[in-house]
Amino acid sequence: MAGNLVARSVHDLTAAAWFGGSLMGAIGLNGAAADAKDPAERTRLSSKGWMKWAPVQTAAFASHLVADLAIAFENKERIAKQDGVARDTVIKTAVTLAGAAVTLYAGILGKKVDQLADQGGEGATEPRPGASDELKSAQQQLKMLQWAIPALAGAVIILGAKHGEMQRPKNVFAGLRS
Numbered sequence: 001m002a003g004n005l006v007a008r009s010v011h012d013l014t015a016a017a018w019f020g021g022s023l024m025g026a027i028g029l030n031g032a033a034a035d036a037k038d039p040a041e042r043t044r045l046s047s048k049g050w051m052k053w054a055p056v057q058t059a060a061f062a063s064h065l066v067a068d069l070a071i072a073f074e075n076k077e078r079i080a081k082q083d084g085v086a087r088d089t090v091i092k093t094a095v096t097l098a099g100a101a102v103t104l105y106a107g108i109l110g111k112k113v114d115q116l117a118d119q120g121g122e123g124a125t126e127p128r129p130g131a132s133d134e135l136k137s138a139q140q141q142l143k144m145l146q147w148a149i150p151a152l153a154g155a156v157i158i159l160g161a162k163h164g165e166m167q168r169p170k171n172v173f174a175g176l177r178s
Contacts, residue, residue: 007070008164014064015160019153021057022103025050026146030124039120039128043139046124047114054107061100068096078167085166092159099152106145112138 033046072079072089079085113124116135121128125143127136 004071004074007067007074010063011067011071011160012157014060014067015153015157017060018057018064018099018103019150019157021053021060022146022149022153025053026150030146034123034126039122040118041120042123043113043117043119043121047110047117050107050110051114057103061103065096068093075167082166085163088159088162088166092156092163095152095155095159099149099156102145102148102152106142106149109138109142109145113142 029049030046033042033049036042036045075085079089113121113135116132116138119128119131119135121131121135121139125139125146127139131139
């Protein structure tokens with residue numbers, strides 16, 4: 001029971017860090033960087049901020065996955081027997097892995113933008129006229145991904161809450177009767 005509480009807490013807190021950090025970065029960090037007077041500083045400041053956040057995000061995500069595995073191991077019988085739990089576990093796992101892939105790809109694009117930061121930008125994810133095709137492409141992709149990441153992280157939080165509700169005794173009993 002105590003192990004489940006620790007794993008659930010780590011799971012929820014790390015999902016919250018992933019969601020909140022990505023949303024704050026898209027709105028706060030990228031928004032503030034767009035206000036820099038020097039166009040090169042717009043991309044450089046955003047890149048620096050994201051690089052400072054990356055180790056925290058990586059640790060949170062790794063902890064999230066470990067907690068996910070611990071929760072799944074502890075609930076393996078319920079996953080196998082309770083109606084809908086296996087299906088929802090597969091969906092949540094797929095969304096989590098998709099979110100991880102998108103987050104990783106955004107990091108790769110962010111490094112590319114950082115390498116090309118001297119070209120500047122209208123904002124962190126808005127290219128300047130005359131920017132190279134490589135920078136334009138990376139910024140345009142990041143513009144979409146900066147919203148996809150918190151959407152996927154939010155979906156993981158919602159699916160985790162649904163899993164939590166499915167553990168209520170009345171729901172377990174109803175799911176086992178099905």
